[in-house]
Amino acid sequence: MTIPPWREADWIARTKLLLDAFRDRVGRELLFRLETSADDSRALFDAPFVVVAHGHEADPILNYANAAALRLWETDLPSLLRMPSRLTAEPVHRDERARLLERVARDGFIDDYQGIRISTTGKRFLIRRAVVWNLHDESGDYRGQAATFSEWEFL
DSSP: OOOOGGGSHHHHHHHHHHHHHHHHHHSSOSSOOOSSHHHHHHHHHTOSSEEEEEOOSSSOBEEEEOHHHHHHTTOOHHHHTTSBGGGGSOGGGHHHHHHHHHHHHHHSEEEEEEEEEEOTTSOEEEEEEEEEEEEEOTTOOEEEEEEEESEEEEO
């Protein structure tokens, strides 16, 4: 029997990073904080909105996705956690995605992103009003970027 991801220590730490960075950058909580970081980890994984994040590699790899994201991208967690984040967009939309990430890197966050993405099975969808923010740990070190949204439509 495998342990659900939200119960693993590194997943709990990643969730804390996502939530703390969102609060610090955007100025509000992404979700109502619970009694423990483990409770927050479970709540974010089960949230009805999408949350994804990638690291700070030269070709960033996704390192977080909640259940809503897994359903939308039609994949499982092990597969998604090996995926370069650029593959969430079709090649024709990758330049636009790169401009978005540069804007977030410059400004710390944006709350008005919309763009077309593609699931692992080839379904295209438009996301609207996404918030994308930089992830910095407690020491101020850059750890990547994250996004959340609750509005999308299949094309």
